[in-house]
Amino acid sequence: MIKKLYLIGIGPGDPKYLTLEAKDLLDRLNLFLIPEKKGKKEELTKKRTEIIKFVKGDKPFQCVYLSFPERERGINYKEKVIEWRKKKGEILKETLLKLEEDEAGFLIWGDPTLYDGHIDIVKDVAREIGISFEVIPGISSFQVLGAKLQVSLTDLSTPLTFHTPRTLRKIKNIEHPVIVFLDNYETFNLYKNQDLEIFWGAYVGQEEEIFVFGELSEKTDKIKTLRKNLKEKKGYLMEIYLLKPLKKNE
Numbered sequence: 001m002i003k004k005l006y007l008i009g010i011g012p013g014d015p016k017y018l019t020l021e022a023k024d025l026l027d028r029l030n031l032f033l034i035p036e037k038k039g040k041k042e043e044l045t046k047k048r049t050e051i052i053k054f055v056k057g058d059k060p061f062q063c064v065y066l067s068f069p070e071r072e073r074g075i076n077y078k079e080k081v082i083e084w085r086k087k088k089g090e091i092l093k094e095t096l097l098k099l100e101e102d103e104a105g106f107l108i109w110g111d112p113t114l115y116d117g118h119i120d121i122v123k124d125v126a127r128e129i130g131i132s133f134e135v136i137p138g139i140s141s142f143q144v145l146g147a148k149l150q151v152s153l154t155d156l157s158t159p160l161t162f163h164t165p166r167t168l169r170k171i172k173n174i175e176h177p178v179i180v181f182l183d184n185y186e187t188f189n190l191y192k193n194q195d196l197e198i199f200w201g202a203y204v205g206q207e208e209e210i211f212v213f214g215e216l217s218e219k220t221d222k223i224k225t226l227r228k229n230l231k232e233k234k235g236y237l238m239e240i241y242l243l244k245p246l247k248k249n250e
């Protein structure tokens with residue numbers, strides 16, 4: 001049975017963004033747990049396996065693909081997420097109890113602490129079956145976005161907040177920088193009449209990365225068209241953006 005599980009942040013999709021700590025662990029461990037993405041997102045499962053292969057070269061390793069259910073949609077979002085996480089926890093628990101190795105790595109996209117429920121799921125499972133776990137930080141897409149577009153995410157004495165559309169749309173006026181994850185709703189559209197800059201990126205850090213940046217009012221339509229085309233072409237879209245109040249006369 002697994003006695004120790006490592007939640008390894010693997011960065012935004014290219015091995016060059018692995019930390020040395022993550023790389024050493026991928027090299028040392030023989031067994032990896034990978035959530036299985038189905039359909040158009042299958043490529044995301046492959047990318048995780050390719051990252052392990054990149055580190056291990058010809059060395060053998062084993063991957064166990066976890067077939068987690070999709071989250072049910074419903075009015076009560078929080079309840080649905082809790083239910084979903086419980087189901088995932090059950091699947092993880094069964095898998096960990098069955099495996100014969102002592103240690104395994106669980107590959108987490110980007111950084112495990114951001115918009116990813118696996119720390120909480122693993123915490124509960126680990127307590128229940130008496131195993132230990134460790135979290136290895138990873139580089140997140142928002143960091144690569146800032147670096148590639150040469151933009152500071154924070155302004156002088158301003159906070160920086162992280163949002164998904166659910167929380168972003170509650171904000172009327174954007175007065176300090178915000179990073180937006182998981183926006184399937186083009187929520188930036190709500191703010192196109194405010195003096196804001198947008199720094200938008202898709203598949204950031206990967207070969208196919210693409211960026212659009214500039215005044216939000218001028219870039220909204222371009223981003224909308226691009227989103228549509230990329231979704232059609234690739235089948236799924238991974239996008240992240242920063243909105244910042246526009247600095248005038250600087």
Ligand SMILES: C[S@@+](CC[C@H](N)C(=O)[O-])C[C@H]1O[C@@H](n2cnc3c(N)ncnc32)[C@H](O)[C@@H]1O
Nearest residue numbers: 012110111114140141181182203204238239240
């Ligand atoms: C479930 S969240 C997980 C975030 C992850 N823990 C991280 O640190 O990036 C997935 C969302 O992260 C963002 N994301 C992750 N990788 C990305 C990438 N390479 N390019 C653009 N956005 C990315 C997208 O908003 C995507 O829908």
